[in-house]
Amino acid sequence: MPTKWYDSKVIRIKDETPTTKRFWLKIEDEEIFDFKAGQFVTMDLPIGDKRRDRWRSYSIANPPDRTNVLEFCIVHLDGGTATEYLFNELELGGTVRFKGPDGGFVLPENIKNDLVFVCTGTGVAPFRSMILDLQNQGKPHQNIHLIFGTRRHDGILYQQEFEQLLEKMPGFRYSVALSREDKVEKNGYLFDISKGYVHPVYMADYKNLRPDIEFYLCGWTQMVDEAVANLIVKMGYDRTQVKYELYG
Numbered sequence: 001m002p003t004k005w006y007d008s009k010v011i012r013i014k015d016e017t018p019t020t021k022r023f024w025l026k027i028e029d030e031e032i033f034d035f036k037a038g039q040f041v042t043m044d045l046p047i048g049d050k051r052r053d054r055w056r057s058y059s060i061a062n063p064p065d066r067t068n069v070l071e072f073c074i075v076h077l078d079g080g081t082a083t084e085y086l087f088n089e090l091e092l093g094g095t096v097r098f099k100g101p102d103g104g105f106v107l108p109e110n111i112k113n114d115l116v117f118v119c120t121g122t123g124v125a126p127f128r129s130m131i132l133d134l135q136n137q138g139k140p141h142q143n144i145h146l147i148f149g150t151r152r153h154d155g156i157l158y159q160q161e162f163e164q165l166l167e168k169m170p171g172f173r174y175s176v177a178l179s180r181e182d183k184v185e186k187n188g189y190l191f192d193i194s195k196g197y198v199h200p201v202y203m204a205d206y207k208n209l210r211p212d213i214e215f216y217l218c219g220w221t222q223m224v225d226e227a228v229a230n231l232i233v234k235m236g237y238d239r240t241q242v243k244y245e246l247y248g
Ligand SMILES: Cc1cc2nc3c(=O)[nH]c(=O)nc-3n(C[C@H](O)[C@H](O)[C@H](O)COP(=O)(O)OP(=O)(O)OC[C@H]3O[C@@H](n4cnc5c(N)ncnc54)[C@H](O)[C@@H]3O)c2cc1C
Pocket: 040, 056, 057, 058, 059, 060, 072, 073, 074, 075, 077, 079, 080, 081, 082, 083, 084, 122, 123, 125, 220, 245, 246, 247, 248
């Protein structure tokens, strides 16, 4: 089947942190755009002649709700061709063409194991989609531990939402690791907070090997490679217990 491309309109843009924006795109198609929580789309942006220069993938950050509105959470990279365009040129009412959904970074139909989600920055996007989907659909699940890393307090994404879930989603746990703060304050936060990278958090909490646990990792190569090596080589988890999505 030929690839189907969708045209969408930018209906909302929100500054989320000093370097991150949330974008909402409304698909201009009668047909319902269906996807699984955790999947991504590939945008064809007007930033080059060759298709490999123009295409960039972004995880869908909202859960499937049949509204044909998709949310994306994107970090600006200094000198990054696509993000310079998305942050400085794309405006409300502008159009974005994309294909998808794609990707196998999704949860199983029947969730039998505890889930540990490890991410840094906008790597949280597929996990937000998955967690909200479980919550919205009332799907059965075991414990879910979201471990989110960023540099400073002002980089914490979707903080309020996850704090609210701590109060209403049974088995949900939320930990934040801040790598560049000299001092980490509890600040009245409802979640666990620590100074440093995400790695010591899961290495301490899951040091006793368990067969009934699955790790999902999402973000940039450096963090994901290190987490895969820690979990499989250093800690001894089986390869089948570790799944990941690489952003680049
Ligand atoms: C499946 C998939 C889903 C993705 N989902 C998201 C998403 O939801 N949100 C999001 O913000 N991005 C996401 N990305 C990354 C996105 O596709 C682009 O790569 C990113 O926006 C940079 O594009 P650019 O053109 O601005 O930078 P480019 O001009 O392509 O240059 C970026 C270069 O810097 C490196 N780099 C980029 N960012 C970082 C970083 N933070 N740390 C270290 N090195 C970096 C890249 O590997 C690349 O070499 C996803 C990527 C994939 C493959």
